[in-house]
Amino acid sequence: MIASLFAQAAVTSATVDTGNVHVAGPSIDWLALLPLLILLVGALLTLTFSSFLKSRAPKGLFTWTTVAIAVGAAISALPMWARVQGWNSLMWWNLDQAHTGPFSTAGGAVGIDGFSLFITVVLCIGVVLAALLADDFLRRESMSGPEFYVLLLLSAVGGVIMAMSNDLIVLFIGLETLSIAVYVLAGMNLRRVQSQESGLKYFILGAFSSAFLLYGIAMLYGATGSTNFVDIREFMATVVPIHNGLLLLGLVLVLVGLAFKISAVPFHAWSPDVYDGAPTPATAWMAAGVKAAAVAGLVRVFMLTFSNYASTWKPIMYVLAILSMVLGAALAIVQSNVKRMLAYSSISHAGFILMAIQANSGNGITAAAFYVAVYTFMVAGSFGVATIVGRKGDGNHELSDYQGLVRSNPWLAGSFILLLLAQAGVPFTAGFFAKFLAITAAADAHAVPLALVAMVSAVISAFLYLRIIVAMFMSGGDDGVEDVPRSNRLRVPFAAGLAIGICVVVTVVYGLFPDLLLHNARAATPAAVQYERPSATGSTTAGG
Amino acid sequence: MSASILSAVFASEGAATFPILPALIFVPLIGAVLIALMPKSRPELSRQMAIITGLLTGVLSIALLVEFKTGDAGFQFVVQQTWVQSLDIKFFLGVDGISLFLVVLTGILFPIALFAAKPEHSPKGYYAWLTLLMAGCMGAFLSLDLFLFFLMFEVTLVPLYMLIGKWGHGRRVYAATKFFLYTMLGSAFMLVSIVTLAVVAGAGDKGGVSFDFTKIIATHNLATSTGRWLFLGMAIAFAVKVPSFPFHTWLPDAHTEAPTAGSIDLAGILLKLGTYGFLRYGLELFPEATVWFAPVMLTLATIGVVYGGIVAAMQRNLKRLIAYSSVAHMGFALMGLFALNVEGIEGSVLQMINHGISTGALFILLGFLYTRRHTYEISQLKGIGKVAPVFAGIFTLVMLSSIGVPGLNGFVGEFLILLGTFMAHRWWAVVAATGVIIAALYLLWAYQRVFQGEPDEANKSFPDLKISEKLVMVPLIGLIIFLGIYPKPVLDRIAPSVKRVVTRLEVEVQGFHEPITRNGADLLHITESSHAMNGEHGLGVAANGQEANK
Structure with missing residues (x-):
């Protein structure tokens, strides 16, 4: 990207009028980057502000500022969404836009389209939920302070960069920003040795995967002559690579790097340990x-950039999807630790998303977007319950720790049951529609065997969720009839309760009225739009 | 308070045409929500609420029966409401002669199950799940959208899982989990089939995706092999639900551990989802594949009839015995369907209803037995007929109906099925006919061991039925006798829709003709003679068929 920036500068500087050389940078549509900037500036301000605080910060201050920052970032994405979708007005606000449709800015480094904005909003929601869960957790574990929230926001910045990236290098920068913050988040609980182990493990393996990704990017650059998605796409459309070894190697290495992050089998080995060891709200965010x-x-890399090269990467994705779905579900069953179970089940969910991606179609993108959005709520809520049940020390995650929860905390247990059933894909929950859309995408792309494997693995994971549900119904006694002593009742802090409540309500509402979300998920299409150089007058223009 | 809410709902809907089908789903659904909102400290409220809901739904289903236009083969009371626009998923309900009686059966059996058994603990959740189960069953029988059907089919899983897992006996968690996973595995294949069908059939706008049953039926662009694969996917789900022979192993466990009401509804209603599914989403959706798979399905059904009967005879636990007898009886229902002629399918629909009534009644009686003796083990029961004559009498009647003694309801269905199968595939019918004898064997043998002889110490103080328990049995006994003597009203309503299905098979499948062996005989004439309780007529027809076949 840096190279391309300088190239830009060189081109623009050619238009010098007099003797002194103006090195004009690429024009940047700041409004388009607003969500990113709000998150970034918010994180930095939080950090700065907290270091000036003389006394301890008021209870919950950072939680609510983080929530406000994330909500602000999500809202700031709305005008862009309206512009991309070509709306004339956003609620009562008449937009009167000169340009509509997806566009690219910052010298072609960033692509603003339906998909990037959709994921941006999903990430912001993820931040809100994780911050709410962290509120009481951090006090309980004596980890109060702004660090958790700052890291959370910074990793969200990385995520948003990834979502908006229009260039392999930008993608890598985003991934690294995201990962480094999450490495620290995973290892934050200094009192738990598992947490430190988890942070170190994640860091070492993550560094490996980043190296793979970077190496792959280098290969792709060598093969296609560019790191820009649009350029590569055009290159692939016009050139038929005969000696494509370099290209294939590059693609595979990039796939390895990204598959590691979504913890697809066989790049999943880190995730149970890391999920288990990390502070539970951090796990929810992960x-x-x-x-x-x-x-x-x-x-962005596969469905957008290399979509007409799909015949080479689709089979790989196919196998990854099958392995992830089946092994994720099967390995989850033999666990006895709920956090590990959820970790393995999240591997299985990753397989479903991969199934949607391998369809390489509009339906596939819709399904992936829908799945990601719904999954954010389901998994954040589930780990939210685990946060509360973990009790002081964040160590009570065995199945036996959940016994009798139905009696001691009926609402908490009820929420957990609902979220687990949603993850299992029971009808009238959003989780069902997520799976349904992914399967429809696969069936549409003539991958019926894959759809079958997906459904069978869904049944296997249903067993896992049932195990947790059954554990909650048992009181630890013989027949589960007598009451659990009141002392076993867990206190549900307000913020965490709010987060879980949001998750449950959203899961149910989208389960009953999927059109609400489906409508947006359909609009969340990525677009390859060439960056339009600003004209000689220097005004900011963007292609539509 | 709750009643007033319900009446308010009704008043708002009580326009010129009362939307009776949505009401059949939403009344129990709202009831379930209301029960869930009841205070835990007053358990009697939730029971009253459940009974009100159940009775109201029952009355609605009877009203549906009354309003139903006899002789109309198509769907009646159709309601359509778009749900997911882009995938053409609709809230699409309708009822025809095939689903009508299953809906009525659901409406009758659920309230009876509420009266017949009380939960041992936590009544609130129990009643909430039970009414939710009722809503799911109604929805599954009424929906004409494949997607909606799948949802409803799946929705029935969770309540029954909870009922068995929380209010069941001994190994309830094992049984509940097994039930859930088995059925869900079957549904997994069904979902893939449904989705693929919706995509491949392209019945939507401009060849787009559609889940509309009637639209998909109207398109004819399904390749032969595709149709067979899709049928197979659906068949696995339904075969698990029926349960048909190699997929039946979840049923005995589920029945043995389920609470009484769970068993009644499982045997009475939920198993019918399987055979109903075969009829509506197998025979009607995939005519070619149906004809192609018919011999396989017939063979599985016949094995189910004989095997279920033999295994039932070996059981030491009464509930397990009845569970295996369900395998045999549902085998008959499946066999009738794949005879692919009007007699067989009619008999099969009738058998579904009869089995619901008889087995439901048997499970109620076993529930009474359990509350008195806290066991289902045959070896621990002896001479109950001496101390509880009314109980023994009713049990005898229900048992005879289950065996299929002429004059009681079980006979009519099984006779029609055997007749239909005989015309289609003679030897299968011959083998399956032994199933009737085996049924007499295992039930009479069990009866003898439990009810006859001198009661020992433990059984001496066995109290006879209370008046409330007798009252619960009255409607079921009435139906058993009525349907045995005069099934014509039922058959009249079933026949047109069944004829529609068979005609469609003949039209859609090249070279397929309805397997019948008589010439232009009026169908209703035959069926009437068969339930005139006169052995001569019945035999005469069978012999007639044999002759014509030669």
């Missing part, structure tokens, strides 16, 4: 946010 960002990366 499962929701990191996965969403990585899916965005996969969609």
Whole structure:
């Protein structure tokens, strides 16, 4: 990207009028980058502000500022969404836009289209949920302070960069920003040795995967002569590579790097350990946010850039999807630790998303977007329950720790049951429609065997969710009739309760009225739009 | 308060044409929500609410029966409402002669199950799940959108899972999980089939995706092999639900551990989802594949009849015994369907209803037995007929109906099925006919061990039925006798829709003719003679058929 920036500068500087050389940078549509900037500036301000605080910050301050920042970022994406979709007005606000449709800015480094904005909003929601879950958790674990929230926001910045990336290098920068923040998040709980192990493990393996990704990017650059998605796409449309070894190697290495982040089998080995060891709200973010960002990366690289090269990468994706779905579900069953179970089940979910991606069609993108959005709520809510049940020390995640939850905390248990059933894909929950759309996409792309494997693995994972549900119904006694002592009742803090409540309500509402979300998921199409150089007058224009 | 809400709902809907089909789904659904909102401290409220809901739905289903236009083969009371625009998924309900009686059966059997058994603990959840189950069953029988059908088919899983898993006996969690996973595995294949069909058939606008049953039926662009694969996917789901022979192993466990109401509804209603599914989403959707698979399905059904009977005879647990007898009886229902003629299919629909009534009644009686003796083990029961004559009497009647003794309801269905199958595939009918004898064997043998002889110490104080328990049995006994003597009203309503299905098979499948062996005989004439309880007529027809076949 840097190279292309300088190339830009060189081109623009050719238009010098007098003797002194103006090195004009690429024009940037700041409004388009607003969500990114709000998150970034918000993170930095939080950090700066907290270091000036003399006394301890008021209870919950950082939580609510983080929530406000994330909500602000999500809202700031709406005008862009309206512009991309070509709306004339946004609620009561008459837009009167000169340009509509997707566009590219910052010298072609960033692509603003339906998909990038959709994922941006999903990431912001993920931040809100994780921050709400973290509120009481951090006080409970004596980890109060702004660090968690700052890292959360920074990793979201990385995620948004990935979602908006229009260039392999930008994608890599986003991935690294995201990952480095999450490495620290995973290892944040200094009192738990598992947390530190988790952080270190994630870091070392993550560094490996980043290296793979970067190496792959280098190969792709060598093979296609560009790192820009649009340029590569045009190159692929015009040139038939005969000696394509370099290209294939590059593609595979990029796939490895991204598959590692969504924890697809066989690049999943880190995820159970890391999910288990990391502080539970951080796990929620990892499962929701990191996965969403990585899916965005996969969609942009494979479905957008290399879509007419699909015959080579589709089979690989096919196998990854099958392995992830089946092994994720099967390995989850033998676990006894709920966090590990959810980790394995999230591997299985990754397989479903890969199934949607391998369809390489509009339906596939819709299904992937829908799945990611719904999954964010389901998994954040589930780990939210685990946050509360983990109790002080964040160590009570065995199946036996959930016994009698139905009696001691009926609402909490009820929410968890609903979220688990949604993950299992039971009708009238959003999870069902997510699976349904992914299967429709696969069937549409003539991958019926894949759809069959998906459904069978859904049944296998249903067993896993049932195991957790059954555990909650048992009181630890013989027949589950007598009451659990009141002392076993868990306190549900307000913020976490709110987060879980949001997740449950959204899961049910989208389950009953899927059109609400489906409508947007359909509009969330990625677009390859060439960056339009600003004209000599220097005004900011963007192609539509 | 709750009643007033319901009446308010009704008043708002009580326009010129009362939307009776949505009401059949939403009344129990709203009831379930209301029960869930009841205070836990007053369990009697939730029971009253459940009974009100159940009775109201029952009355609605009877009203549907009354309003139903006899002789109309198509769908009546159709309601359509778009749900997911882009995929052409609709809230699309309708009822024809085939689904009518299953809906009525659901409407009758659920309230009876509510009266017949009380939960041992936590009544609120129990009644909420039970009414939700009722809503799911109604929805599955009424929906004409493949997607909606699948949803409803799946929705029935969770309530029954909870009922078995929480209110069941001994190994309830094992049984509930097994039931859930088996059925869900079957549905997994069905979902893939449904989705593929919706995509491949392209019945929507401009060849787009559509889940509309009537639209898909109207398109004819399904390749032969595609149709067969899709049929297979659906068949697995339904075969698990029926349950047909190699997929039946979940049923005995589920029945043995289920609470009484769970068993009644499972045997009475939920198993019918399987045979009903075969009829509506197998025979009607995939005519070619149906004809092609018919011998296989017939063979499985016949094995089910004989095998189910033999295994039932070996059982030591009464509930397990009845569960295996269900395998045999549902085998008959499946056999009738794949005879692919009007007699067989009619008999099969009738058998579904009869089995619901008889087996439902048997499970109610076993529930009474369990509340008194807390066991289903045959070896621990002895001489109950001496101490509880009314109980024994009713049990005898229901048992005879289950065996298929002429004059009681079970006979009519099984006779028509055997007749239909005989005309289509003679030897299968011959083998399956032994199933009737085996049924007499296992039921009479069990009866003998449980009810006859001198009661021992444990059984001496076995109290006879209370008046409330007798009252519960009255409607079922009435139906058993009525349908045995005069099934014409039922057959009259079933026949047109069944003829529609068979005609469609003949039109759609090249070279297929309805397997019949008589010349232009009026169908209703035959069926009437068969339930005139006169052995001569019945035999005469069979012999007639044999002659014509030569």
